[in-house]
Amino acid sequence: MGDLAGPPVISTAGLTKHYGTVHALTDLTVEVGAGVTGLVGANGAGKSTLIKILLGLLEPTSGRASVLGHDIEHDSHDIRRLVGYMPEHDCLPPDTSASDFVVHMARMSGLGASAARERAADVLRHVGLEEERYRPMGGYSTGMKQRAKLAQALVHDPRLVFLDEPTNGLDPAARTDMLRLVQRIGTDFGIAVLVTSHLLGELERVSDHVIVLDGGHLLRSSATGDFLRRTGRMLVEVVGTETERDRLGQALAQRGLTCRPRGTMVAIDPPASDVAVHDLVRDLAAELGLGLMRLEPDRGHLEDVFMEGAPRA
Numbered sequence: 531m532g533d534l535a536g537p538p539v540i541s542t543a544g545l546t547k548h549y550g551t552v553h554a555l556t557d558l559t560v561e562v563g564a565g566v567t568g569l570v571g572a573n574g575a576g577k578s579t580l581i582k583i584l585l586g587l588l589e590p591t592s593g594r595a596s597v598l599g600h601d602i603e604h605d606s607h608d609i610r611r612l613v614g615y616m617p618e619h620d621c622l623p624p625d626t627s628a629s630d631f632v633v634h635m636a637r638m639s640g641l642g643a644s645a646a647r648e649r650a651a652d653v654l655r656h657v658g659l660e661e662e663r664y665r666p667m668g669g670y671s672t673g674m675k676q677r678a679k680l681a682q683a684l685v686h687d688p689r690l691v692f693l694d695e696p697t698n699g700l701d702p703a704a705r706t707d708m709l710r711l712v713q714r715i716g717t718d719f720g721i722a723v724l725v726t727s728h729l730l731g732e733l734e735r736v737s738d739h740v741i742v743l744d745g746g747h748l749l750r751s752s753a754t755g756d757f758l759r760r761t762g763r764m765l766v767e768v769v770g771t772e773t774e775r776d777r778l779g780q781a782l783a784q785r786g787l788t789c790r791p792r793g794t795m796v797a798i799d800p801p802a803s804d805v806a807v808h809d810l811v812r813d814l815a816a817e818l819g820l821g822l823m824r825l826e827p828d829r830g831h832l833e834d835v836f837m838e839g840a841p842r843a
């Protein structure tokens with residue numbers, strides 16, 4: 531999926547962009563494969579700059595890049611035909627309906643009038659804009675605007691889409707819906723996706739691969755599973771309240787294990803000696819009359835890469 535079977539979808543070599551004295555991107559060499567790739571980094575890390583260079587909207591100061599086998603310097607016309615772009619900032623004409631806007635974008639991509647209408651209706655349905663698509667976009671909620679921006683990025687049936695901060699400004703429920711949609715673009719429609727977020731952990735569930743930028747430098751580029759490596763700790767949850775949680779925690783501590791409460795669960799450090807933690811937890815829960823709800827490895831998270839100050843790739 532995100533790992534590089536076949537030619538890379540995006541490839542950069544020594545890509546650098548300076549805005550006067552601001553070094554927005556420094557010597558970026560990275561490859562992006564099929565599937566969903568998360569591009570994460572704090573505000574100002576260089577994510578939008580990279581996307582704009584790949585689209586041919588900005589010229590790099592130095593370095594090279596190709597998108598779907600096309601060189602950004604010479605083939606930006608081909609690239610824009612094959613790539614969809616959902617920009618970060620609001621760019622929607624307020625007096626136009628999403629339906630008219632997306633039909634217009636479809637016509638601009640070369641579709642005839644009836645094909646454009648059909649395709650626009652399909653794509654608006656896929657992104658979840660129903661009757662509201664006939665209303666002027668100026669009155670839309672942020673979530674509806676994000677969906678309209680996404681629809682215009684997909685309407686010409688691209689092979690790759692750049693989604694710049696698609697969850698920006700959304701409440702948690704709308705954020706989850708948008709992330710599901712992003713994942714479906716990759717899996718159901720088979721379109722390669724490069725999606726950005728300044729919320730470091732947000733994309734770990736929907737991305738096959740994650741690229742982390744920090745101040746214009748590549749911090750890390752790995753399959754998502756490699757970020758979420760095992761920590762060696764176990765998490766256990768029992769039926770009941772904090773009282774039951776703490777009874778189990780105390781019993782584990784009496785057996786020499788180091789553990790601490792984490793929310794409704796107990797986190798158990800890797801045992802110093804060769805103790806079978808699974809068996810011990812099961813036996814103790816039975817002994818104490820506690821119902822086991824969950825016993826699983828505690829995986830790391832994307833944020834940990836920043837906390838650990840991982841070496842630059």
Ligand SMILES: Nc1ncnc2c1ncn2[C@@H]1O[C@H](COP(=O)(O)OP(=O)(O)OP(=O)(O)O)[C@@H](O)[C@H]1O
Binds near residue numbers: 549552553572579695
């Ligand atoms: N046109 C510009 N002129 C000068 N500096 C710029 C320009 N555009 C971006 N920058 C600077 O370049 C750096 C990278 O910006 P960029 O927008 O690429 O980051 P980002 O990771 O997309 O962050 P954000 O999500 O806040 O847009 C920042 O320091 C930003 O202030």
